[in-house]
Amino acid sequence: MKLISIRRRTKKERRYTQKMGVLYTDVTYIKKYAVGIPFKTLRKYRGTYYGKIKECDDCVLAN
Known part of the structure; x- marks a missing residue:
C-alpha cells in the first residue's frame, strides 16, 4: 500500500467571468x-x- 499518492478528479462547477x-x-x-x-x-x-487550459484563479466563483 502506498503512503502518498496523487489523484486527478474532474467535476462540474459554476464559474463567473x-x-x-x-x-x-x-x-x-x-x-x-x-x-x-x-x-x-x-x-x-x-x-x-477552444481546447486551451486556464488556471481557475483567472475567474471568480459566482454567488
Whole structure:
C-alpha cells in the first residue's frame, strides 16, 4: 500500500467571468493524498471550449 499518492478528479462547477457571465465548466483538481486523506491541492485548472487550459484563479466563483 502506498503512503502518498496523487489523484486527478474532474467535476462540474459554476464559474463567473466578466466577458462571458455565468459559465458551467469541468474543473480538474490534482490533489496529493496521504493514506487516502487529501492534504494538498497541487493544481486546479479548467479547459476552455477552444481546447486551451486556464488556471481557475483567472475567474471568480459566482454567488
